[in-house]
Amino acid sequence: MTIDFSALPSGLVKDLQAARPVFWANPQRSEDPALQTVVDGRSISLADVRAAQARFDRFALLLAQLFPELKESAGHIESALLPAPAMQRSLGLPSSAGALWIKADHGLPVAGSIKARGGIHEVLEFAESLALEHGLVTLDGDYTALAGPAARALFGQYQVAVGSTGNLGLSIGVMASALGFRAAVHMSADAKAWKKARLRARGVEVVEHTGDYASAVAAGRREADADPHSYFVDDERSLSLMLGYSAAALHLQRQFNAAGVRVDAAHPLFVYLPCGVGGAPAGIAFGLRQLYGPHVHALFAEPVQSPCFLAEMLSHGASVYDFGLTNRTEADGLAVPQASELAAEAMRALLGGVYTVADDTLFVDLYRLREAEGLQIEPSAAAGFSGPGMLTGTDAGRTYLKQHGLDRTMARATHLVWTTGGLFVPQEEYARFAERGAALATSGR
Ligand SMILES: *Cc1c(COP(=O)(O)O)cnc(C)c1O
Numbered sequence: 001m002t003i004d005f006s007a008l009p010s011g012l013v014k015d016l017q018a019a020r021p022v023f024w025a026n027p028q029r030s031e032d033p034a035l036q037t038v039v040d041g042r043s044i045s046l047a048d049v050r051a052a053q054a055r056f057d058r059f060a061l062l063l064a065q066l067f068p069e070l071k072e073s074a075g076h077i078e079s080a081l082l083p084a085p086a087m088q089r090s091l092g093l094p095s096s097a098g099a100l101w102i103k104a105d106h107g108l109p110v111a112g113s114i115k116a117r118g119g120i121h122e123v124l125e126f127a128e129s130l131a132l133e134h135g136l137v138t139l140d141g142d143y144t145a146l147a148g149p150a151a152r153a154l155f156g157q158y159q160v161a162v163g164s165t166g167n168l169g170l171s172i173g174v175m176a177s178a179l180g181f182r183a184a185v186h187m188s189a190d191a192k193a194w195k196k197a198r199l200r201a202r203g204v205e206v207v208e209h210t211g212d213y214a215s216a217v218a219a220g221r222r223e224a225d226a227d228p229h230s231y232f233v234d235d236e237r238s239l240s241l242m243l244g245y246s247a248a249a250l251h252l253q254r255q256f257n258a259a260g261v262r263v264d265a266a267h268p269l270f271v272y273l274p275c276g277v278g279g280a281p282a283g284i285a286f287g288l289r290q291l292y293g294p295h296v297h298a299l300f301a302e303p304v305q306s307p308c309f310l311a312e313m314l315s316h317g318a319s320v321y322d323f324g325l326t327n328r329t330e331a332d333g334l335a336v337p338q339a340s341e342l343a344a345e346a347m348r349a350l351l352g353g354v355y356t357v358a359d360d361t362l363f364v365d366l367y368r369l370r371e372a373e374g375l376q377i378e379p380s381a382a383a384g385f386s387g388p389g390m391l392t393g394t395d396a397g398r399t400y401l402k403q404h405g406l407d408r409t410m411a412r413a414t415h416l417v418w419t420t421g422g423l424f425v426p427q428e429e430y431a432r433f434a435e436r437g438a439a440l441a442t443s444g445r
Contacts, residue, residue, distance in 0.1 A: 016307065021386070024314075039346050049250060057076075059143055060076055066178045078251050082104055084100045084373055085099075087373050093415070101417070104375070105381075106419040109423075113420055116171050117245045117248055118245040121247070122241050123172055123181075123233070127146065131151060134154055136154065151179075159182040161183070164191070166191045166192055169206075176204075177204055178202075184207060185199055186217070194424075213335060214338055217236060221234060249287030264295055268409055272416065274418065278343030305325050305326050305328050307320060311338075319337045321337055333381075363436045364441045365382040365386065366437050
């Protein structure tokens with residue numbers, strides 16, 4: 001498509017096109033505490049967030065049975081909330097600017113990434129609808145019955161398919177095959193070899209496509225549409241995915257309460273969310289907004305070559321290619337050329353802003369995190385860490401703080417960086433990431 005560049009801030013567009021890091025504040029962000037969010041003509045609210053959580057709860061006993069790693073959490077797929085004072089020092093963020101915390105989704109069991117939330121939720125919702133329809137369970141019944149022969153026979157008649165850069169395929173493929181579905185994951189040819197191998201080891205069919213993520217999705221969708229027993233998880237337009245992610249807000253609120261972290265007018269919350277197609281960060285931002293109103297400021301982080309969400313917010317329907325960018329990045333979870341329209345619609349009045357990150361910075365921050373906090377993440381998951389610096393250290397970021405009257409409350413602010421993946425990255429591969437970051441860090445980048 002052609003973009004009317006004259007309607008956009010010229011400095012921002014210049015930096016964006018040159019793949020320099022930018023901070024963009026959303027001029028349409030609403031402060032309304034009763035803000036209504038409408039997607040696809042449907043109004044969504046806290047009740048939908050709670051419904052997604054209730055679905056996870058109904059399946060918990062079954063999941064504890066299917067996945068030994070969920071025994072300890074009684075079938076709940078959740079991650080830690082961690083204070084990160086050493087990383088805060090490493091980033092040079094002064095305590096006068098608030099406190100740094102990490103939401104450690106890089107350690108989420110079963111899927112090893114944030115996709116455990118949305119992807120698994122959608123598979124569970126599909127399985128539940130089939131089981132209810134066939135009278136195998138009732139909503140208040142015992143879902144461990146779904147491990148029995150009748151349910152396995154039913155699920156075995158269906159295929160669950162998805163297009164994925166890797167992590168979504170991992171979460172959906174693993175859960176679908178554990179429940180007894182046939183599972184097919186359509187991947188772009190450049191998806192990481194270990195992700196394909198891990199899926200194949202679980203009996204998931206991996207279909208490789210030349211071309212980028214969007215074309216893998218399109219091919220998967222076409223194939224599934226032709227088969228009435230195939231259910232396609234559509235990352236670009238799925239509300240179930242988004243609501244699965246949104247349930248994270250409820251657990252986080254309990255963790256904040258337990259840790260004594262407050263979120264209110266005097267204690268703003270900044271959440272830094274790595275963004276690919278936008279479903280995960282939008283779901284979480286939506287969930288948090290339902291709990292904390294305008295006191296939560298959601299900031300999406302994207303690679304300088306793949307800022308699809310920013311492209312969409314600047315010009316509806318635009319892709320990163322329309323800005324002359326390549327969509328080439330080592331952050332494979334974020335290598336998406338075009339944002340989800342559903343996520344963009346949900347975020348129009350809710351999003352604080354978007355900033356972009358150079359790949360080198362991802363590796364440096366990945367390395368720093370290991371040195372400072374002993375945490376191992378993948379490159380995509382490092383995108384949040386440059387957020388506090390972009391917010392407090394750029395003109396556009398400081399303008400955002402001033403406009404929202406936040407410059408006076410920063411000492412009491414919480415900066416929550418969402419680390420979105422890493423658990424299953426093979427050690428040799430992680431070692432290469434960290435070495436690359438170490439070399440860049442010591443060369444005084
Ligand atoms: C998928 C993914 C994201 C972003 O999720 P989207 O829904 O694509 O925006 C972030 N980090 C990692 C590691 C991911 O796999």
